[in-house]
Amino acid sequence: MAINTDAPHATHALGERAALHSTDFRDTQKLLDISGKELKRELNRSPSDTILVKYLEAEQTVVNDASEPRSPSRLSFRRALSPEPGEREPRSFMWVAVLSCFCPAVPINLFALYFAHVSRSMIQVKDYEGARRVGRLALLLSIVSIVVGLAIILYLLMTEYK
Incomplete structure (x- = not known):
């Protein structure tokens, strides 16, 4: 985090709290205003950033494509959607x-x-x-x-x- 050295320092009865409220947060506002397209354009300037963006996009598609339902239990990792033919539902006892x-x-x-x-x-x-x-x-x-x-x-x- 950068410290804004151009901001005026307030040194009155409130001390440092007044100095924090009077500082100018223009850099933070600029970062918050950048849209997704502008961020990608900024990241695509260097080749290493391009690889990172492509990797992150590929990772998001892999996560979104995993449509296999997960089991709610920790005890089993597979889920049989229906009992096999000739077999009835298991008993809970x-x-x-x-x-x-x-x-x-x-x-x-x-x-x-x-x-x-x-x-x-x-x-x-x-x-x-x-x-x-x-x-x-x-x-x-x-x-x-x-x-x-x-x-x-x-x-x-x-x-x-x-």
């Missing part, structure tokens, strides 16, 4: 996750419920491959939660009657 919430394995069953919800959301946006993977994870966590919960209940029952 929400009912098993809700059933596992009645077992006293609290952190595990909450994760199972979360992943079942994520799987159901992926099915709604037609990300079937990601929904299948997350649904299997929800089922696995639900089963682990039920087994751990039953083990805790059995342990408490056995230690109480001794």
Whole structure:
């Protein structure tokens, strides 16, 4: 940023604030007034700038041409738009996750419920491959939660009657 040395300096009771308000910002206004065509004309004067402008324009067309829809999940990078013929939609296993919430394995069953919800959301946006993977994870966590919960209940029952 250049300092305008031609501006008069105000040195009264307000000090430097008054000096900043009284300075002339003509250079900044000139830069703001330059249109896109004038900017390209200015950049095209040197060969290295021409290459830079062409590179930036090519990069913009590549970004605009990428019309492939992105998956909303971090777990999958591909999106299957519909289930293959002879195959049905994947399951989210929400009912098993809700059933596992009645077992006293609290952190595990909450994760199972979360992943079942994520799987159901992926099915709604037609990300079937990601929904299948997350649904299997929800089922696995639900089963682990039920087994751990039953083990805790059995342990408490056995230690109480001794």
